[in-house]
Amino acid sequence: MVNVNPAVEHDVKDLALTSGGVDRIEWAAREMPVLRLIREHFERDKPLKGLRIAACLHVTTETANLMITLQAGGAEIALCASNPLSTQDDVAAALVLRYNIPVYAVRGEDDARYYSHIHSVLANQPQLTMDDGADLVAVLHKERRDILDSIIGGTEETTTGVIRLQAMARAGALGYPIIAVNEALTKHLFDNRYGTGQSTIDGITRATNVLWAAKHVVVAGYGWCGKGVAMRARGLGSRVIVTEVDPIRALEAAMDGHEVMTMDQAARLGDIFITLTGDTNVLDRQHFDAMKDGAIVANSGHFNVEINIPALSAMSESRKRAREHVEEFRLMDGHRVFLLGEGRLINLAAAEGHPASVMDMSFANQALAAQYLASRDERLPVDVHIVPTEIDKEVANLKLRSMGIEIDELTEEQQRYLSSWEEGT
Numbered sequence: 001m002v003n004v005n006p007a008v009e010h011d012v013k014d015l016a017l018t019s020g021g022v023d024r025i026e027w028a029a030r031e032m033p034v035l036r037l038i039r040e041h042f043e044r045d046k047p048l049k050g051l052r053i054a055a056c057l058h059v060t061t062e063t064a065n066l067m068i069t070l071q072a073g074g075a076e077i078a079l080c081a082s083n084p085l086s087t088q089d090d091v092a093a094a095l096v097l098r099y100n101i102p103v104y105a106v107r108g109e110d111d112a113r114y115y116s117h118i119h120s121v122l123a124n125q126p127q128l129t130m131d132d133g134a135d136l137v138a139v140l141h142k143e144r145r146d147i148l149d150s151i152i153g154g155t156e157e158t159t160t161g162v163i164r165l166q167a168m169a170r171a172g173a174l175g176y177p178i179i180a181v182n183e184a185l186t187k188h189l190f191d192n193r194y195g196t197g198q199s200t201i202d203g204i205t206r207a208t209n210v211l212w213a214a215k216h217v218v219v220a221g222y223g224w225c226g227k228g229v230a231m232r233a234r235g236l237g238s239r240v241i242v243t244e245v246d247p248i249r250a251l252e253a254a255m256d257g258h259e260v261m262t263m264d265q266a267a268r269l270g271d272i273f274i275t276l277t278g279d280t281n282v283l284d285r286q287h288f289d290a291m292k293d294g295a296i297v298a299n300s301g302h303f304n305v306e307i308n309i310p311a312l313s314a315m316s317e318s319r320k321r322a323r324e325h326v327e328e329f330r331l332m333d334g335h336r337v338f339l340l341g342e343g344r345l346i347n348l349a350a351a352e353g354h355p356a357s358v359m360d361m362s363f364a365n366q367a368l369a370a371q372y373l374a375s376r377d378e379r380l381p382v383d384v385h386i387v388p389t390e391i392d393k394e395v396a397n398l399k400l401r402s403m404g405i406e407i408d409e410l411t412e413e414q415q416r417y418l419s420s421w422e423e424g425t
């Protein structure tokens with residue numbers, strides 16, 4: 001039993017989970033040296049003093065370390081979940097009870113509670129928003145326009161969120177500037193590729209305990225996430241098939257040595273299907289129809305729209321829980337399709353999300369982007385901005401230093417050579 005009265009408002013599953021959450025937050029911190037350095041500097045200089053931040057992120061041990069860093073910088077934070085199934089309840093409890101951070105997130109919450117939690121963090125009258133998928137920004141623009149003027153800016157963590165925000169900017173609907181953290185090279189080249197690559201395989205393995213060797217694994221989407229998953233599945237001995245709609249990415253997949261074909265063709269061959277496109281109905285009625293008995297389908301893209309679950313459900317004569325995170329759909333002709341994690345991001349639904357070491361860089365970008373927005377004399381123009389190159393390079397340098405890796409510097413002669421055009425053959 002927990003007999004301490006939390007000092008902050010919250011809606012979490014169970015405060016008695018706090019001590020396990022604290023242990024896991026500290027475990028993740030060991031692998032987050034860049035964020036640790038930023039935290040030390042934040043503690044000293046308080047660059048976010050008094051800044052009210054509303055954050056809508058996956059409530060994981062890594063996010064907890066970001067929240068603690070922002071708090072060390074003087075920010076007043078409120079946190080809600082960016083996905084109903086990604087919250088780690090022990091982490092949510094620990095943030096409330098140990099770190100006095102208001103958290104509104106319960107794993108498995110329904111849509112009504114999910115959105116009421118977004119409203120709870122907005123009630124904090126934020127001056128800065130931190131989003132992962134742009135649900136917070138969308139609710140703010142639709143239902144809380146009264147607080148738009150007091151917001152200096154926001155940050156966005158993922159590809160899907162950036163695409164939504166760019167659409168808002170094009171339509172003239174965006175009310176304040178956003179820094180697209182996803183676009184930092186030290187974010188998507190590592191987090192999307194190595195983080196999603198490893199943790200998606202981890203999520204599917206934990207959910208099913210399948211052997212990957214010799215399986216036909218169909219990866220839909222050869223973006224940064226898809227490349228990571230394809231690379232790791234191949235490393236485990238799978239035969240990887242890639243589906244794409246972009247000819248350049250399809251060519252890249254083919255030259256990386258993967259089979260490339262349409263989903264109509266791949267549907268008949270795959271043992272495991274993984275969508276990472278940010279698109280809708282990538283796995284649809286005709287694909288479920290064509291799949292082998294026992295095919296496994298999972299999504300690791302941001303929203304649960306990549307697999308047409310309503311169609312799968314309508315085509316099935318029965319559905320039942322096969323084991324935790326696995327639902328069996330029996331189609332009318334008797335063949336079975338196994339859906340993992342309700343079609344939500346499988347690495348967060350069935351595993352722990354990205355390893356801390358890679359989130360170290362993504363969240364270092366978040367913390368430094370918040371500092372950048374807070375320290376400006378004037379608000380940035382309203383648009384979706386890329387992370388300033390200096391921040392990207394600083395994160396890479398700090399990470400290299402933490403790994404004990406030194407790199408060469410250009411000599412003066414080399415600098416002159418690389419900036420001149422006169423010297424040729």
Ligand SMILES: NC(=O)c1ccc[n+]([C@@H]2O[C@H](COP(=O)([O-])OP(=O)(O)OC[C@H]3O[C@@H](n4cnc5c(N)ncnc54)[C@H](O)[C@@H]3O)[C@@H](O)[C@H]2O)c1
Nearest residue numbers: 158159160221223224225244245246277278279300301302
């Ligand atoms: N699981 C996680 O933890 C995690 C982490 C980072 C990003 N994401 C999400 O994963 C998704 C992909 O991110 P990314 O950075 O790789 O994006 P990306 O834009 O680099 O790649 C997406 C790819 O999907 C392709 N695509 C689109 N529609 C398709 C279709 N119908 N069939 C086949 N391919 C199609 C696009 O051409 C593109 O190459 C996004 O929703 C992103 O928000 C998830």
